[in-house]
Structures are given as structure tokens and as C-alpha cells.
Amino acid sequence: MDRWKGRTALVTGASVGIGAAIAKELVRFGMTVLGCARNVEKIQKLAAECQSAGYPGVLIPLKCGWKNMLDVNVLALSICAREAYQSMKERSVDDGHIINLNSMCGHRILPNADIHFYTATKYAVTALTEGLRQELREAKTHIRATCISPGLVETEFAPRLYSQDPVKAANIYSHYKALEAIDIANAVVYVLSAPPHVQIGDIQMRSSEQVT
Amino acid sequence: MDRWKGRTALVTGASVGIGAAIAKELVRFGMTVLGCARNVEKIQKLAAECQSAGYPGVLIPLKCGWKNMLDVNVLALSICAREAYQSMKERSVDDGHIINLNSMCGHRILPNADIHFYTATKYAVTALTEGLRQELREAKTHIRATCISPGLVETEFAPRLYSQDPVKAANIYSHYKALEAIDIANAVVYVLSAPPHVQIGDIQMRSSEQVT
Amino acid sequence: MDRWKGRTALVTGASVGIGAAIAKELVRFGMTVLGCARNVEKIQKLAAECQSAGYPGVLIPLKCGWKNMLDVNVLALSICAREAYQSMKERSVDDGHIINLNSMCGHRILPNADIHFYTATKYAVTALTEGLRQELREAKTHIRATCISPGLVETEFAPRLYSQDPVKAANIYSHYKALEAIDIANAVVYVLSAPPHVQIGDIQMRSSEQVT
Amino acid sequence: MDRWKGRTALVTGASVGIGAAIAKELVRFGMTVLGCARNVEKIQKLAAECQSAGYPGVLIPLKCGWKNMLDVNVLALSICAREAYQSMKERSVDDGHIINLNSMCGHRILPNADIHFYTATKYAVTALTEGLRQELREAKTHIRATCISPGLVETEFAPRLYSQDPVKAANIYSHYKALEAIDIANAVVYVLSAPPHVQIGDIQMRSSEQVT
Known part of the structure; x- marks a missing residue:
């Protein structure tokens, strides 16, 4: 996964379930992850979790509106x-x-x-x-x-x-x-x-x- | 096709192409066809054609709005x-x-x-x-x-x-x-x-x- | 089916079931059918049936050996x-x-x-x-x-x-x-x-x- | 792969190509691999390679006859x-x-x-x-x-x-x-x-x- 370090990923549905798990893993491997979902607060919480776990990447919450x-x-x-x-x-x-x-x-x-x-x-x-x-x-x-x-x-x-x-x-x-x-x-x-x-x-x- | 005579069919996209061909055939076999499309005039024209051809069924135009x-x-x-x-x-x-x-x-x-x-x-x-x-x-x-x-x-x-x-x-x-x-x-x-x-x-x- | 009249068809598994039904239909439409199966007698019986039904085609039995x-x-x-x-x-x-x-x-x-x-x-x-x-x-x-x-x-x-x-x-x-x-x-x-x-x-x- | 160490695998077509690559990898992870193919000598050669590479598993050649x-x-x-x-x-x-x-x-x-x-x-x-x-x-x-x-x-x-x-x-x-x-x-x-x-x-x- 070395070659992905520092690069950017867009993960949709990142607030819960599979999307959240993927976003977290990619942050753990040092990627900058734009996590989007309708519920931005949940992604913010996830971002905080990643930070306190000391993951090298970063999770940036994005609001998106499909329903x-x-x-x-x-x-x-x-x-x-x-x-x-x-x-x-x-x-x-x-x-x-x-x-x-x-x-x-x-x-x-x-x-x-x-x-x-x-x-x-x-x-x-x-x-x-x-x-x-x-x-x-x-x-x-x-x-x-x-x-x-x-x-x-x-x-x-x-x-x-x-x-x-x-x-x-x-x-x-x-x-x-x-x-x-x-x-x-x-x-x-x-x-x-x-x-x-x-x-x-x-x-x-x-x-x-x-x-x- | 005898058992369908006099029964009702709904045909979508009946104004042109495949839908029109199907609508016409079903009218020819004596069915009452509700033909729906956005362009109702074309179906009206088709209904007139069916009538002048002496087809036993009838084609009734319906407007529908999907785009x-x-x-x-x-x-x-x-x-x-x-x-x-x-x-x-x-x-x-x-x-x-x-x-x-x-x-x-x-x-x-x-x-x-x-x-x-x-x-x-x-x-x-x-x-x-x-x-x-x-x-x-x-x-x-x-x-x-x-x-x-x-x-x-x-x-x-x-x-x-x-x-x-x-x-x-x-x-x-x-x-x-x-x-x-x-x-x-x-x-x-x-x-x-x-x-x-x-x-x-x-x-x-x-x-x-x-x-x- | 007119254009198939007098032409030749090969039907495998023609002794019973689907193969027999197909062979019979094609003979009824006037085709010359080579019907093959391991059990040739059954096809011979089918050929006789076709003949007594007055079907215009003909069924010719063939033995084939796949098992x-x-x-x-x-x-x-x-x-x-x-x-x-x-x-x-x-x-x-x-x-x-x-x-x-x-x-x-x-x-x-x-x-x-x-x-x-x-x-x-x-x-x-x-x-x-x-x-x-x-x-x-x-x-x-x-x-x-x-x-x-x-x-x-x-x-x-x-x-x-x-x-x-x-x-x-x-x-x-x-x-x-x-x-x-x-x-x-x-x-x-x-x-x-x-x-x-x-x-x-x-x-x-x-x-x-x-x-x- | 730890849980597969010491266990037995059967790999077909193990003499060349994909089969050989798989057999080798599994031996490298410590499995006992029965490698089968028509050409046993090639598997024997592969077994020798695995051994000189110091892989912990073992490759056992088997002759099989499908063609x-x-x-x-x-x-x-x-x-x-x-x-x-x-x-x-x-x-x-x-x-x-x-x-x-x-x-x-x-x-x-x-x-x-x-x-x-x-x-x-x-x-x-x-x-x-x-x-x-x-x-x-x-x-x-x-x-x-x-x-x-x-x-x-x-x-x-x-x-x-x-x-x-x-x-x-x-x-x-x-x-x-x-x-x-x-x-x-x-x-x-x-x-x-x-x-x-x-x-x-x-x-x-x-x-x-x-x-x-």
C-alpha cells in the first residue's frame, strides 16, 4: 500500500458500515480521504477516531445529498x-x-x-x-x-x-x-x-x- | 391470440418504434390498447391508422411523463x-x-x-x-x-x-x-x-x- | 415453415422426449429428418407413426453412440x-x-x-x-x-x-x-x-x- | 497463512505455469504440496528448487493422466x-x-x-x-x-x-x-x-x- 500514501481517495457513504470501514483503513495507510455522506457529523466523529488512533492519513468530511x-x-x-x-x-x-x-x-x-x-x-x-x-x-x-x-x-x-x-x-x-x-x-x-x-x-x- | 381478444393492454412508449409496432399488432388482434407516451398526438395518429385498417381492437392514447x-x-x-x-x-x-x-x-x-x-x-x-x-x-x-x-x-x-x-x-x-x-x-x-x-x-x- | 419443406434436418436424441417431439414436428412440416439415438428401434416406431399420420416429411433412423x-x-x-x-x-x-x-x-x-x-x-x-x-x-x-x-x-x-x-x-x-x-x-x-x-x-x- | 503451515495441498497441473507458481508459493508458506501433472520430472525439478531455496514446506510429485x-x-x-x-x-x-x-x-x-x-x-x-x-x-x-x-x-x-x-x-x-x-x-x-x-x-x- 506504500504507493498510495499521501494520495487522495474519495469514499462515498463514509458515515457508517462498509464506507466507514474503508475510509478508516485508507487513513490508516496514510491516505487523504474525502469521506462523503448525508450525515457529516458521523464522519467528523470517525475523523476524530482516526486522529486519536494516530493514523498517518487524514479524513475530511464532505456533505453529499443523494437520497x-x-x-x-x-x-x-x-x-x-x-x-x-x-x-x-x-x-x-x-x-x-x-x-x-x-x-x-x-x-x-x-x-x-x-x-x-x-x-x-x-x-x-x-x-x-x-x-x-x-x-x-x-x-x-x-x-x-x-x-x-x-x-x-x-x-x-x-x-x-x-x-x-x-x-x-x-x-x-x-x-x-x-x-x-x-x-x-x-x-x-x-x-x-x-x-x-x-x-x-x-x-x-x-x-x-x-x-x- | 384468441384468448386476448377484448382484453386490455398497456403499452408504454407507444408513439414510435417498437412500442408503436407492438400497440398496432395488439389492436390488430382485437385488444383494447392503452398506448402511453409523452407525445400523445403520434399515438392518436396511430389510432387513426388502426381504425382505417379495420382492426378489431382499439388504441386509446395516454400521456405519460417520464423523461x-x-x-x-x-x-x-x-x-x-x-x-x-x-x-x-x-x-x-x-x-x-x-x-x-x-x-x-x-x-x-x-x-x-x-x-x-x-x-x-x-x-x-x-x-x-x-x-x-x-x-x-x-x-x-x-x-x-x-x-x-x-x-x-x-x-x-x-x-x-x-x-x-x-x-x-x-x-x-x-x-x-x-x-x-x-x-x-x-x-x-x-x-x-x-x-x-x-x-x-x-x-x-x-x-x-x-x-x- | 414453408421454406424448410423438403430440406434435411438432423435431430439428435430423437428416440424419446424433446428430441422425438421435435423430429415429429419437423416431419409434419415436410422435412426429411435424420433422427439419431442409441435406441434405433424407438425411432423406427416414431417413423411409422409419422407415416400413418400422413405427415408429408420422412423420418430416417440413425444409430449414434455417445453415452x-x-x-x-x-x-x-x-x-x-x-x-x-x-x-x-x-x-x-x-x-x-x-x-x-x-x-x-x-x-x-x-x-x-x-x-x-x-x-x-x-x-x-x-x-x-x-x-x-x-x-x-x-x-x-x-x-x-x-x-x-x-x-x-x-x-x-x-x-x-x-x-x-x-x-x-x-x-x-x-x-x-x-x-x-x-x-x-x-x-x-x-x-x-x-x-x-x-x-x-x-x-x-x-x-x-x-x-x- | 499461518494456519495452513504443515497442512496438505493438492495442486494439479503443477509442472508448469500457474500450477507451478501456486505449488511453489504454498511450499514457501510451509505446506506439504502434492503436485500432480503428466510430466513428473518437471515437478521433481521444481521440488529441488524449493528445497535449495530453503522453503519450509515440501513438494511431492505425483503422476496424473488426464490429457x-x-x-x-x-x-x-x-x-x-x-x-x-x-x-x-x-x-x-x-x-x-x-x-x-x-x-x-x-x-x-x-x-x-x-x-x-x-x-x-x-x-x-x-x-x-x-x-x-x-x-x-x-x-x-x-x-x-x-x-x-x-x-x-x-x-x-x-x-x-x-x-x-x-x-x-x-x-x-x-x-x-x-x-x-x-x-x-x-x-x-x-x-x-x-x-x-x-x-x-x-x-x-x-x-x-x-x-x-
Whole structure:
């Protein structure tokens, strides 16, 4: 991870769950992380945690405003990727890296009507990541494009999805040991650590106990 | 197609291209078609055509307002499916049929940066159709869910996509004989004509000359 | 189907189930069908049936020797496609059609350990059909390549898969009305009937009651 | 990798390329590696290399006899997985790991007729790995199933594929910097190093310059 020290990362959804874990890890490895979310206070708290832990990098909170699932998962992701690529071009950065948070739901459809729309947004992420990768190759850059596709991760996802039904929400994580946010952050670190000529395009990961 | 005579169909995007061809075919088979699009006048013209051709059904124009690609291809499709299903439930219709217009782009990613976002919306359609199918099965209905996935069809798609570049738009259809809108309408008729116990889930079709 | 009258078709697995239904349909439409299988007597019986029904075509039995699943589903299919294409080239046939029997199992993995190897052979068929299609396009022919991907069909498949356990075999078809062999034959007829410029690449079909 | 020290691994195709790189890495991490291939002498040479490098593990050559592509890629892989699982069951090993070498060709079809059959075998590997994973979950074991899906890797693959055409073979690796065998071995190490509750199911990786 040495080559990323002192460089800048934009992490969306950085206030909780997977985004927070990734932001923290990157600060730990000495990166300047712009952490964005609707709830800026939570990121400020996270920034303070990083500082007191003595991490070499820094976390800078940013407010961003997307709200509904389709906008966040598809539109915001597309716009962020476009702007990141644009910014790299302008600064002649040829070894940048764009990592999209996908899901196992981007690859197969589970028999649960509650998550079919979520699944559709993740199928879109699968297509967007590969499209982006092709575009970056056509443009002869060495910027890498990756998506990480976790199965069930113990985060605020279920409590938010079933906010009207806390018992159902709690139940989601009771059947087996799910992945943790840090597992995804570790995958991000692995992907960033690969030698520049190696592009990990997708990591599909699930709990060792997840059946579906 | 006899069993569909006199029944009602909702056809979105009915003003031009594939939607218009489908609407016309269904009217020809005696259905009452609600044709919706932003441009109602074009549907009115189509309705007049159907009438002068002596088709047994009727085409009723409806104005609908979705505009950008993500809203039309993903959100509107989801909402229409939900409302159609809701309406069938209320009227105890157990043999209805929801047909989503997908694309070969819902199944594989072409090396053309201009259509990567379109591709993402169609990946979403693939997931939504299978999600819908599962939901209809779980609910023990016999309502069928289908998507039709054509490759290049000679329609207003290219002229719209490249509205700033008419030469490029014209070129799209010059390399080989593309599918025609009526080919897709025929696939819709085939799908509707299948015996009630047969659900065609997806028809992937391309011009016999399309390489990609 | 008029343009296929008097022409020759090779149908593998023609002694029972889907193959027999397809062979019969093609004879009914006036084709000369070479029906091949290990059990030639059954095809002879089928040929007699076609004749007494007054079908305009003719069914000619052929013995072929493939036996285990990997050889039949992958190797034999590849060899037959290669030989059919070779034969068309030699006879300057530019409008032939190669149809591979795939399965919904060629597209998604069911949680049933008994059919995982079968599933793997059908994933191979998905790849082989698209590979063949690309090859035919590159070669500038108009020969079409199609696969048909049915879900559960009531045939000898289950009795053979569970030949040691007839109760389990019988159970397979007791949960819901499965597809029938004729439904697949009808899909073949639809695919052949499409205008020459239309290539149906895949038809995914399931019983209207199949959940998975 | 500490928890794998002293344990036994079976590595197929261990005489050259990716298999050799993986075998070597695992010996370097202290594992007892049964390396199997048709050419045992090459593995013996590799074992000597490991020894003179002072690696803590040991490499034991095994002769195995599969030859053609379908048998090696599909049948041998299935049999090895079955036997490995059987052996783990008998020895009550609940934390074993079965890693299948897949390919990006197991996920999308390249427009190159020379590799369509290879592609079909890799589609089968995609299905077999997920089928195996489901079976291991159903059986309530914590044995993990993974496939690694590299794009072009500079190995003996091209020289073998184009053994009649050395110029073409050499050309394959001249267009851009391909992945190296060690990159795949590193992915194997990453997958093995993940905490026991984390199962990486698939790593899709390509050279940062590979367009397709």
C-alpha cells in the first residue's frame, strides 16, 4: 500500500458500515480521504477516531445529498466515476483506481421480493464497472476499475431496509455469522495493493455460512 | 391470440418504434390498447391508422411523463409492473402477462462507451424481470413475466442517442440489415400466444448479420 | 415453415422426449429428418407413426453412440455443430440453422447437488452456442445459431436421473404442471419460422408454475 | 497463512505455469504440496528448487493422466473436488479449501473461434464451483470453494494452443503486458489468508492493459 500514501481517495457513504470501514483503513495507510455522506457529523466523529488512533492519513468530511436507492446506487456512482476520471485526466494521473461497491446481488437473483429493486441497481453496477473498465482501456490509461461484490454484511443495511420492522431486521443477522464491514475494507486494500499491471475486476465474497 | 381478444393492454412508449409496432399488432388482434407516451398526438395518429385498417381492437392514447433514461427504463418499468400486478390482483385476473422490453445489452457489455449507461439500465431490467417472475410464482398466481431482448433494431433509438450527430446516427443502421420493430412485435405475439402453462421468460434475438 | 419443406434436418436424441417431439414436428412440416439415438428401434416406431399420420416429411433412423452426460451434452453437440456447418459450407447452404438444446440450468445454478454436473454441461452449451454464433457471423454466413433453454419438462429425464429411485423420479413431476416436450418443439418451429434476417439466439422458458 | 503451515495441498497441473507458481508459493508458506501433472520430472525439478531455496514446506510429485481439454478442465476438476471433499469428510476437516482455476473466459465470450471450446469448459467451471459451494453449505461444513478467473496470463497456454504456429503463439503475449503466473499464485494466497468466516467465491482479474 506504500504507493498510495499521501494520495487522495474519495469514499462515498463514509458515515457508517462498509464506507466507514474503508475510509478508516485508507487513513490508516496514510491516505487523504474525502469521506462523503448525508450525515457529516458521523464522519467528523470517525475523523476524530482516526486522529486519536494516530493514523498517518487524514479524513475530511464532505456533505453529499443523494437520497433514494436508484440515485445513490446508480446515478451517484456513475457521476462520481465520471468526475473522478475527469479529475485524473486533468491531473495526468495514469495509475488511479475506481472501486465500485457492488453486491452478490449484482450477479444472481435471490427469492426475496424485498430486495429485487436493490438487486436491479446492483446489476446496473456490474454493467457500469465493466463498461468503465473498457472505456479506461480504450483510452489507453492504466487507471483500474474494480467492483467488490459481498454477500450479507452486518451493517445498517438491514435495519434501514426494515426500519418499520426491527424484529425482522435483527433476524437477518441471526441465522449465521455474516461478513463484517472490515472484511470488505480488507478486500479494498488487497485490490489497491495488487501490482499496477494487475487489475482485479471483481471480488465475489460471502460468509462461509451463507447458503444462497 | 384468441384468448386476448377484448382484453386490455398497456403499452408504454407507444408513439414510435417498437412500442408503436407492438400497440398496432395488439389492436390488430382485437385488444383494447392503452398506448402511453409523452407525445400523445403520434399515438392518436396511430389510432387513426388502426381504425382505417379495420382492426378489431382499439388504441386509446395516454400521456405519460417520464423523461430521462434511468427513470424511463428502470423506474417507470418498475412502477408500471407494480401497478399492473396490483390492478390484476384487484380484478382477480390470474392469467395476465407483463412483458418488459429488455435488450441484448441487458446480457453482455459492448465496447462502446456511448451505450454503457443504457446497458446498465438494461442489466437492471434483466434483474427486475426475473425478480418479478419469482414474486408472481411465490404469490401462486399464473401471471406471466417476460422480457424480450433484441439486438440492434432500426428505430428512433440511434437518431435520438446521436441527435447532435445525424451522420453517426444514420451510419448505425448502414452496416447491416438490423431487426425491424415488427420483428419485436411478432415476438410479443409469440409470447402471448404460448399456452397458459408455458412462460417464455426471455427471448434473445439479433439480426442474422449482427456480429457483436 | 414453408421454406424448410423438403430440406434435411438432423435431430439428435430423437428416440424419446424433446428430441422425438421435435423430429415429429419437423416431419409434419415436410422435412426429411435424420433422427439419431442409441435406441434405433424407438425411432423406427416414431417413423411409422409419422407415416400413418400422413405427415408429408420422412423420418430416417440413425444409430449414434455417445453415452455419458459430458460426451453427449458437450462433445457430441460440438461435433454435430462442426459437421453440420462443414456440410453446409460444402453445399453452399447459407441459410441453415443450428439449434442447440440448452436448459434454464445453462443460466443459473439450482440448489440441488444432483444436477450440478448437468448444470455445468449446460453452462458449456450456453458458451458454445454464442461462440458458434460469433463464428458464423465472422464467416459472413447467414446460418443461424440458437439455443432453447427450457426449465422442467416432463420427459424421461427424471426417471433416468433417478433410475435407482422411481419414487423420487415420479415426485419430480408431481409438484406442478411442467412443460411438455411439444412446448419445446413449438419453440423450435417458432425459431425456424422467423424471417431469415431474424436470429433468435435463446429462448428461456419455464412452466408458469415453476418457482426456481 | 499461518494456519495452513504443515497442512496438505493438492495442486494439479503443477509442472508448469500457474500450477507451478501456486505449488511453489504454498511450499514457501510451509505446506506439504502434492503436485500432480503428466510430466513428473518437471515437478521433481521444481521440488529441488524449493528445497535449495530453503522453503519450509515440501513438494511431492505425483503422476496424473488426464490429457484432452474437456477431461482436464471439467472431468478431472470435478473428480478432484469430489475426492478432496470425501477425504476431508473422512478426516473430519471442516476448514478445508477447494480452489478451481477458472478464467475470464468462464464469464464472457471472446470473438476468437480458437478458444470457444476452451471457453465452454470454463463456463462449466463457473457452474461447478458455485454448485460445489452450495453443496458444501447445505452439508453445513465450513469448507470453502473458490474460483480464480484470470484473463491472459503469460504461460505455456498460447505455445500449446498454437503449437503448429509458433509465430502466432509468440504474438499473443506481445500486444501488452499480460498477467504473470505469480499474480495468480498471489491471488490464491490472498484467498487462503482470508479469515475462516470469509469465503472469496471468485476473483476476476486481468492485466491493466487487457481490453477485452
